[in-house]
Amino acid sequence: MTNESILAVRHVTRRFGGLIANSDISLEVRRGELLGLIGPNGAGKSTLFNLIAGTYAPTSGEICLDGDDITSLPDTKRCALGIARTFQVPRSFDSMSVLDNVIVGALVRRSGANQAREQALETLDFVGLATRAAAPAVELTPPEKRRLELARALATEPKLLLLDEVMTGLTPVEARKGVELIRRISDRGITIVMVEHVMEVVMPLVDRAVVLNLGKVLAQGHPKDVVRDESVIAAYLGDRHRAT
Amino acid sequence: MTELTLSRAETKSVASSIAEMRRFEILKALAIFALVAALPIIVHDVYLQNVLILTLMFAALSQSWNILGGYCGQISLGNALYFGIGAYVTSMLFVGFSITPWLGLGLGGVLAAVLAVVLGYPCFRLKGHYFSIATIVIAEIGLLLVHNWDYAGAALGIQWPVGQDGWTTLQFARNKIPYFYLALGLFVVTWFVTFFIEGSRWGYWWRAVRDNPEAARSLGVEVFRSKIAAAAVSAFFTAVGGGFYAAFVGYIDPDSVMSFRFSLLFALPAVLGGIGTLWGPAVGAAVLIPLTEILRSYAGGSGNGLDLIIYGGLVMLVALAKPDGLLSLFQLMGRGRST
Ligand SMILES: Nc1ncnc2c1ncn2[C@@H]1O[C@H](COP(=O)(O)OP(=O)(O)O)[C@@H](O)[C@H]1O
Ligand SMILES: [Mg+2]
Numbered sequence: 001m002t003n004e005s006i007l008a009v010r011h012v013t014r015r016f017g018g019l020i021a022n023s024d025i026s027l028e029v030r031r032g033e034l035l036g037l038i039g040p041n042g043a044g045k046s047t048l049f050n051l052i053a054g055t056y057a058p059t060s061g062e063i064c065l066d067g068d069d070i071t072s073l074p075d076t077k078r079c080a081l082g083i084a085r086t087f088q089v090p091r092s093f094d095s096m097s098v099l100d101n102v103i104v105g106a107l108v109r110r111s112g113a114n115q116a117r118e119q120a121l122e123t124l125d126f127v128g129l130a131t132r133a134a135a136p137a138v139e140l141t142p143p144e145k146r147r148l149e150l151a152r153a154l155a156t157e158p159k160l161l162l163l164d165e166v167m168t169g170l171t172p173v174e175a176r177k178g179v180e181l182i183r184r185i186s187d188r189g190i191t192i193v194m195v196e197h198v199m200e201v202v203m204p205l206v207d208r209a210v211v212l213n214l215g216k217v218l219a220q221g222h223p224k225d226v227v228r229d230e231s232v233i234a235a236y237l238g239d240r241h242r243a244t
Numbered sequence: 245m246t247e248l249t250l251s252r253a254e255t256k257s258v259a260s261s262i263a264e265m266r267r268f269e270i271l272k273a274l275a276i277f278a279l280v281a282a283l284p285i286i287v288h289d290v291y292l293q294n295v296l297i298l299t300l301m302f303a304a305l306s307q308s309w310n311i312l313g314g315y316c317g318q319i320s321l322g323n324a325l326y327f328g329i330g331a332y333v334t335s336m337l338f339v340g341f342s343i344t345p346w347l348g349l350g351l352g353g354v355l356a357a358v359l360a361v362v363l364g365y366p367c368f369r370l371k372g373h374y375f376s377i378a379t380i381v382i383a384e385i386g387l388l389l390v391h392n393w394d395y396a397g398a399a400l401g402i403q404w405p406v407g408q409d410g411w412t413t414l415q416f417a418r419n420k421i422p423y424f425y426l427a428l429g430l431f432v433v434t435w436f437v438t439f440f441i442e443g444s445r446w447g448y449w450w451r452a453v454r455d456n457p458e459a460a461r462s463l464g465v466e467v468f469r470s471k472i473a474a475a476a477v478s479a480f481f482t483a484v485g486g487g488f489y490a491a492f493v494g495y496i497d498p499d500s501v502m503s504f505r506f507s508l509l510f511a512l513p514a515v516l517g518g519i520g521t522l523w524g525p526a527v528g529a530a531v532l533i534p535l536t537e538i539l540r541s542y543a544g545g546s547g548n549g550l551d552l553i554i555y556g557g558l559v560m561l562v563a564l565a566k567p568d569g570l571l572s573l574f575q576l577m578g579r580g581r582s583t
Contacts, residue, residue, distance in 0.1 A: 053462060079464035087462075093455035095520065104452045107445050108464040114263060116448075121255045133258070156463060 006031040006160055006191050007052065012061030014047055021047040022058070023215040029160070034186045035193045036206035036223065040235060043212040045195040046088050049162050052193075053085040054078040065160070079108060084158035086149040088165045088195075094138040098129060101137050101148055105155030120155055127151045127181060143174045147181075154185065161185065163194040167201050179205055199236070203227060211235070266443060269522075273439070277432055284421050293420050297492065299533040300427035301485060306513035306525035307434040308481035313511060314520035315438075315447065316474035317454025318368070322379030323510045325386040326356040326479040328502035330486025332390065335402040335496055338413070345414040349487040356483035357476040368471045383507060390498040401497025404490070414491040423492050430488060431526070434481050438522060441477070450474050454520070482510065505552065509536075512555050516562055518569030527570050532558075 007029040014022040021044045029035050037045050050056045052063060054075035062071045065081055073081070084105075093101045102120035103113065110116040124130045127147045132140065140148060146166050153161060163182070167175050182205065186192055196202040203209065203223040210220040213235040219226050226232055280300075287293055305327070313319050333355060334348030367378045391399050409416050416422045441447045449470045452460035457467050490496050509532070514520075517528030532555065539551045562569060 055458070055462070075461045076464050076466055079462060085462055087459065091456045091459035093452050093459065095455055096451055100448065100451070104448050104460070104465065105463045107448055111445060113443050113445065113448065114259065116445075117259045117262060118255055121258055125255065152459075152463060 004031050008064040010062045012058045015059045020215050025217055027210055033191055034207050036202040036209040037195045039212035044215040045212055049164055053083055082159035084153035084156045085162035086153055086164055090145040090149050092137040092145055092148055098135050098137050099133040102151045102155045105152040108156040123151045123155045143170055160191045165195055295534055295537045297423050297427050299529050300431050302533050303526040303529035304431040304434045305485040305510045306529055308478050309510040310514040310525050312474040312478035314514050316450040318471055319376045320379040321376050321507045322383030323482050324502045324506035325383040326482040327486035327506055329356045330483030331490040331496050331501040334487030335490045339402055344412050345491045349484045352483040352487045353480040356479040360475040360479035361472055364472045364475045387498055387502045404494040515559055518571030521571055524569050524571050
């Protein structure tokens, strides 16, 4: 990890009608870092991912990748520049095989389907789905679908990987495998921002954590310090109260 | 823990065995085409020859429809517009200017492709049913325009002159077999175009667009450009089919080439046989077109809509029992929609 920033989000606001999902958010992601983005449900984490990946445009503010302003670039161009993401609710190409799903990702950097296929198989192997390559994506179990999302995103050879609640709904054993997989991705030098609702999963894994609440950055810093932060505890307790 | 199960060499060998399977698919197709090409040896009955020609033609046209509708998921119910363009361009150039139908086929195809791109700009902003409805409306407008276009014969249409039989004029009054080989050739071309698209970046992009456009975009897939490209290819071959049909029947009028019935007959074989598959349109056409002809001879004419009711029922039956089409009943013909 260096101190050089790969992604800079500056004063980003996003409204949905009267609702402000992201309000004047500023944060930097350092190259090679594994950053946790946490916060209660509805805090605006997925919205921020959509803004970074280019799925939505911000109402105001700017987003820079490697120092270049990418605010006006569409999602497809941002993918080509090296931003890849998974969706909170997996979106596989259900009529295609697992392998073909990943080939779509691999075609970002390869023009021929044959080279893309080799790359896709290697990626499937890396995430532990190689044995399911020929299966129709629709037949995968929910945890396998999450792995497929990950493989597809990785096949685009990203610099920056945005993971939206990839651990949600996993059994403890699967979650442990997931953590190990994310470590291995990080070891490849890929910068990762991961959204996770459950603090217990992210905190031991990440280098740094950013806490969102009600669309604003509530706290950021080392995971140990963040979990002790009064306002963070309050936000999470408040969330628990609402949940019960 | 996830352990790596494949070595680099193994990855390469899995990848190359898939390439091998595609080569085998080509051999299988060539064998099927050769068998079909031999049919005129045993089929001497002119009526049956006619049914074969129409079956092959609709297989090709449904394959063209399948490129946009099956692979890219954009269900057009207005392809009769492009069929009509091909039929009219070919007929007008030949009858009015003695230009060989071969040129007409190409020009009609290019014109249809250009129109598909132009119409695609507004239409592809519509989603799902709205897109399909727009294609119906546009094709009906096209039909109305041609109905009132005096230079193109308006409602009376265009009669091809009786002349010498030959390959430059595509007129074969005495012996219909050349039309059989032309229709087969058209199907073979559309099959190979589909096959190569399936294995190319476009093929992957189009299927990704069909299955989940949001996920596709996040993987760098140009969704709008994909739809436009698929529409252009689809329109091109639909128009070539229209030009062929005009030469085959020797007389066209607006309703005989541009009615909604044609748009349905392009979509239905693919839906029936297996949408978004290499062989689905051919299987569907092999069932539907002979059925159409039988109905035509028993019920007399095609204006009463009885055939449409039967098609509708058939498609609903297949959709309920086998949503993937007849092809999934006997998988021996193809591996389905994935490579
Ligand atoms: N496309 C959208 N249209 C309208 N409101 C939205 C949309 N996406 C998110 N929101 C709203 O923005 C807020 C933040 O949502 P989200 O970013 O999904 O939160 P999180 O991922 O942190 O749970 C929520 O109130 C949500 O209802
Ligand atoms: Mg979310």
